[in-house]
Amino acid sequence: MEKRLFFLINMAQHRMFKFADSRCEDSLGISVTQAAALMFIAKNEGGLQKALSKALGLNNSAVTGLVGRMVKNGLIIRKPCVEDGRASRLFLSDTGKQKLPDIFPLVQAINEKLTEDFTEEEIETVVRFLNKVMKDFD
Numbered sequence: 001m002e003k004r005l006f007f008l009i010n011m012a013q014h015r016m017f018k019f020a021d022s023r024c025e026d027s028l029g030i031s032v033t034q035a036a037a038l039m040f041i042a043k044n045e046g047g048l049q050k051a052l053s054k055a056l057g058l059n060n061s062a063v064t065g066l067v068g069r070m071v072k073n074g075l076i077i078r079k080p081c082v083e084d085g086r087a088s089r090l091f092l093s094d095t096g097k098q099k100l101p102d103i104f105p106l107v108q109a110i111n112e113k114l115t116e117d118f119t120e121e122e123i124e125t126v127v128r129f130l131n132k133v134m135k136d137f138d
Contacts, residue, residue, distance in 0.1 A: 009133070020110055027106065028099055033058075034070055035103045041076060041090050042100055048081065049088040075099065 002008055021032040028035065033056065040055045041047065053063040067090065070076045075096040081087035092100070115123050 016110070016114075020106070023106055023110070024103075028102055030073075030075065030099065033066060034075065035099075035106070037066060037070060038075060038092065038096050038100055039103060041092055041096070045091055046089050049078070049090055052090060070096075 017032065024030055024032045024035050030038075036056060037052060040052055044051060044055075049063060049067055050060065052067070053060050056063065056066075058066070067076065067078055067088070071078050073095075074093055077091040077093050078088045079091065081089050118126075
């Protein structure tokens, strides 16, 4: 059994992302990153684009491209920030709002796939480990 944690985490993240992206594209017609952005914007309606960048762990230019595609596809609305003309505030469009309820069953199915065949104690250990990794490497 492979024990190189950095390698395993990297490969696992890559495969999970590919799996989730494929499911999102097939059932919703959007990428998993767009789905994550929709969920974040729904909870932070009118929030700044830079907050989305931080939440998704993407650099500003990647989020600018993501937001541009989402605006073009009618998923979100971008408005200039009144306080800072260089910043943008993000809002869900009607189309984005319509897709939102279909994202949650996908997320639940992926979480169920991740946790099947594990005890609650084992899952708690994995959760503790992953939270420690995120804290230690922030």
